[in-house]
Amino acid sequence: MGDSASGRSPATDNENYLQPFFVLHKAKPQVSEAKPARRRKVDSSLGSPKRQRGNHGGGEEEKEKEINREEMRMEAFKLVWSEIEGNAKGVMEEVHRESYQAINSWVQESFNTIRSRVEFGSAETSRPFPSAVNPISKRLFTALISTRNIEMFDEQETFKNLTMHLKSSGCYVANLSSMDFTAHSGISSVLKNFLKQFITTSFEVVDLSILATWYKDQGKSGAPMVLVINDLERCHGSVLSEFILMLSDWVMKIPVMLIVGLATTVDIPRSILHSEALQHLQPCKFNLGTLGERMDAMSYGIFLKHDLGFSVSHKVASFMRDYFSSHGGTLSCFVRALKIACVQHFSTESRSIMLRVLAEENKQGKKHDPLPELVDAFCLNTLLSGRNESTKDAKKELVSGLTEVKRFHGQWRTVVLCLCDAGKYSKVHLLDLLCEALDPEIVQSSEPDPSKQSTLDIGGYNQKFSTKAKGFISQVIAKIRDLPGPTLHELLKKWEVHFGGMDEILEKLRILQHMLGDKNVARSKENAMDILKKRPSRSISSSEKVSESVNENAASFLKYLIQNYLRPIECTPFHEVVCFKDVQKLQAALMGVSRRQIQVDLIDSTEILGCTCCLRSSGALAPSMHDTAIMYNSSQEQGDLINVHDWYNCFKLILLQPIDEGTPKRKRSSKSKKAETSFKAGKLPEVAIQARFCRAVTELQITGLLRMQSKRRPDYIQRVAFGL
């Protein structure tokens, strides 16, 4: 990035720092128009050697290239992320589809009931207000949706999709949230926001009669009206109760149904709503999928639905799983963590633009291979530019490397899908399986140790695999051994779908399926021998043993797949192009530990600043250290109350002490010496020491590490933070 903003004059700064807000600068004109031009420049130069010759230009050209690279990475990111996000949304919709349909049916049934009441009590509907007098007619049909998710913001998408689903079925749908039902805004605000969602023209009087007229004017008496409130627990009880009573008075003219999201239990309306309002509800309970089901679907959508895209390492995946567990199990946080990982990958890995072509293939189902073309485009913008042989080799290597990564990942994905199908019977979660399957330690390069590993050498690669004794993959394999015949048959059928294009495996699977269907003992034994060449033969004498043998063979088949095809992405060359591995960076970006870190900054200021003049072998505080660091470090020896006088004297003593104690002279730079001279004993006047003391205390106060003296204790200040 170019030069700093130090070009701004101090005068400008002086004017601005006292303004509550100010415009630092305005956008450069015609930015968006300039970008396509840059892009065209890149596209037109694909593979052009002329472009490469011009690369020796000055800083401007380099800057232009950097902007181009950022644009390319941004485009690639947008494409890749839109695919991941789309997949995640798609699978979540799929998970909730049954619930949506059940709710829709309930809406239609409730609406029909209201209509039948209207026909029956036509006298009531013709009344001006209140239209309904019969207590049964005044009942509001209410769907209580138990989300079992304490963080309701995580369910925003769920309710948004439900709204869309209902709208597509012809319902009029309005959405209100706890932000509308507050004591501060009151019932009129709720009513206004409710009406605004149906009536687009302006209205002066806020009354439900307007809505009744609007509904009548629509001429579509066949359409139900639905009001969705997604977070009941946070609503103000009195306001919501009043609104319910109001709606119930109008239900014969405005056939509205309530859909209410509950984070806790279905009993919660009793503790929130007034009893009178409760009497006007006719509740019906619905459940959304469990958190585990949703997480499984999400993991599938993100990591497995499509072939190779953006990927994460074992450590990153494990971290994300733990982050999900320890942060209230919110799916949106999990997706956010993945997005941050993706952003960090694209912003730090220059070759990440290669992911663009992979995403396009996934999106459009392209079968051609434009990888070399993209590598060329990339090479023009990076250090690989040039026409010599070594560059050509590097390009070739990159193309072949990526092709290999893609092939290995495809095989890995197939095996994980098989594990996922089998894992459903042992209630193992997909995310757990994924984390284990991504572990590079699952593949061992060392010589086989018969006591620890099960090894099979049926063609393919000579890698060995080791599963943890109590690992999830081991659990899945163990479960297969116990599966009853029909279930195993069902499982093998599911597996068959995943082996498109892998004829060798498909053949072995068919043999297994054949064994399962065949009652002939000898045949079973023969096939078993065929599949497991190295396993010792066993005498099989009864039908139970046949079944046992098939299960054993299925388990061995899965082991064979793991052995030969479950190659974690981190074990393949060039994986760093598509795989994000920096777990610490992700962790730091996701959850800053500001409370701890500010204190660490002060305690380890010398280390962070990297200065040599403050280092003391004895660990004593040096006068050349940052004033606030001296103060904070010296406060650590105090109790919760610090006497200001004593603290000042301590600070003064440190500032006035000789500087050359404990530090070898040869290590000190000239700059350090210069800095030190101003802190020599007797050189610092009292006023400067007091000023430094005041400044340091103010800074500690800004960071919240100190509380100022009270009237009761004017000579003491209080420490606030104790330990990191």
Next chain:
Amino acid sequence: MMAPPVALSTSVMKGGLNCYAISEGHKLATASSGRLGAVYITIVTCSPRYPVMDTNDIDEEEFGFSRNYFLAKESGSSIKKSRSKISDIGVIDEQELLEAMSRIEPKHEKEIKSLKDSYRSLYSQWRFQIRCGFGLLHYGFGSKRTLLEDFASTALNDYTVVVINGYLPSVNIKQVAAGLADALWEVLKAKGKTSAASSPSWKQTTSSQAMDEIISFLNGPWGDDDIFICIVVHNIDGPGLRDSDNQQYLARIAACSHIRIIASIDHVNAPLLWDKKMVDLQFNWIWHHTPTFELYTIEGMFFPLILTNGSSSQNAKSASIVLQSLTPNAQSVFRVLAEHQIVHPDEEGMQISNLYAICRERFLVSNQVTLNSYLTEFKDHDLVKTKRHPDGEDCLHIPLSTEALQKLLQDISFCRCMS
């Protein structure tokens, strides 16, 4: 791997943020507080299906944390308290101290420069993150004013950047929002988004609805997702923005599709200003640890000096700074009050009815409501105290000496002439 542990501690941020944190093997999921200490805590136990891996680590850390607290308490009570007084130091005159503070020679300038240079190499990554829709939150010791403005001026030239000085006690978030809407409107107009440019609906609405209208305008959609205004908020945890309402408004603004936010925090308890929804969904923070070790010169202007605090004279400089950030009419109302106090130094103060009459005569206020709003502003910033007059009526008093008041009036006049 885990969130920072919190254990049985009570911390109070200046300005009324009471934060209570709890341990006992639970995770603190949500904790937000209002201005005067309404605290909401939601405790969420770990999902049994996805067990936490490093529970022992957390327990140890929490144990260490609470142990330190009790040790400090214990040592405070067991060691004989020092009876020394601040007055024994021989405190130098406040004005002289302030001058000396302005002349403080920063230590480690070279190291600080190289630290900031190392952050410059990250500007392109930060820019990328902003363009991807994230907010940047910078924390760590040292003023981050120059760092953030340098980043904005260097790497965000393609976008309009608005800076909010959160360290000022007088930030009005609604005015800021209107300013942002104006800035976006200009950008849209320049880009030829005529539908947006012709309908600045927030300008036609009443004040009570204005905020919703503005937020709706900022949220668009106005087509291109690369059209946005960047807000740089210095000290988003500053005294002027610390209350719950302001943070909620900021979060809603930050969540708008045509807004990106870059902010700094300095207070150790700042994260407790936000709940999970605000952090993850609205601000959408990416955290950056960027200690600069630069002096908090500007941010510290409003804090009284430890050695002179509690003396009879209030910090006239900080009063002057607060006044300068108020409107000219508010300044004039304050001037009326100050002049009265200078002329009548022995009186309890100026009666409100008297002040209203004079201000009305001078066309400074047109009604009592406007005057009251100014007075509330003065009281909020401790510029004015209310005293009971012997005849029973409330009267207003500025807690400054006559000399300090005269200097203050000179300062205001000078600044107005300059502007």
